[in-house]
Amino acid sequence: MTQKNNYLVPMLVMALIFFMLGYITWTNGPLIPYLKIVCNLETDVQAFFVTSAFYFSYFIMALPSASLLEKIGFKNGIIAGLIVAALGSLLFIPAANSRMYGLFLTALFMQGSGLALLQTAVNPYLSILGPIERAAQRISIVGIANKAAGIVAPVLVGGIILKGAGDLENKLMVITDPKERDVILSEMASRIQTPYVALAIVLIIVAVLIFFSTLPEIQAEEEATSVQNQKKSVFGFPNLILGVIAIVCYVGAEVIAGDGIGQYGKNIGISLDDAKHFTSYTMAxxxxxxxxxxxxxxxxxxxxxxxKYSAIIGIIFCLIVIFTEGYTSILFIALLGLANALMWPAIFPLSINGLGSFTKVGGAMLIMGIAPGGGLLPLLYASLGGETNPQRGFWVVIICYVYILYYALVGYKKKSW
Incomplete structure (x- = not known):
């Protein structure tokens, strides 16, 4: 792979991008209970369409993003992704004014589209920036910025949009006048505008800074061996295809533990005023x-x-969640963040190792795996668990970790079918 003697500027830029990725992604946690109230949603499954709209944009936009990157390069692709995400953030203004759930989901889809372009650019870039065996270390370094944003975003955004939400829910339960309910819900809906306008401004500023930065373009090397040169399609790399499934499982586990922990706390009787901060614990x-x-x-x-060890720890922690109660289960859902931390940094480079000229397309396929992971598995979790038996949903997460364990033991080694 191409190596650079000076990684400082690229790593700083990537850290900034990962911070923005984390901030936007982990605002979805407080959005789930918030939109359930504001849009009068009846079930957890409906509320978890927040993650579906956001993450399915990755599936739809990943391959077009890879094609765009081939034409305009990594740097311009990152700038374009930031601008699209900013436009999606501004769409929250009319969504809040109308309280239309579909418009909120459209805004989330547009944000996700921008992030799909960013993810398709930055992860392969980091993987081929230096030696592949140190790729997980590089992704972990910039991942600190990502998860620091994941700690800040739920506290900041949740503190604004869910302020006094527990008392507000109790008040809405006894109000029978539709006009009075509408006034209260409209006031709560308007809270979301300021943080998302501020987010859009920051995204544009970051895009301008990157435009004037000295971010170098790098290219993946062509396949070096005769076996690799025989590959006519990206589907000829089992380590990639099995890695895409591993990404699906990882993202599902991460989203359930991160975005779902607040709603889980509410479902077991914890006040939303307290539960709104739980996502930050997972990120920590x-x-x-x-x-x-x-x-x-x-x-x-x-x-x-x-x-491998991360998957084993995840299985153990999920079993503790299932067979304990109250704040003990909350603690171990948060600790799933520890189990999840090194999964993406490991799966991504193991999956694209040896792809050579297929690297951008392979990276796009891995990004596509984010969609079913973040969009479908949380719905399956909510359907199986939900308000009636929230702990039961964690069997879905256990299945995810079992597959990741298989990939860590066997899947990444497969070079032919």
């Missing part, structure tokens, strides 16, 4: 996991072994 655990990865990979542990 992930942040710790990234620090471990930076220190340990590859000095003390290989990235594939880190993936």
């Amino acid at each position: 655990a992930m942040l710790v996991g990234y620090v471990v990865g930076i220190i340990a990979i590859p000095r003390f542990i290989k990235q594939e072994d880190a993936l």
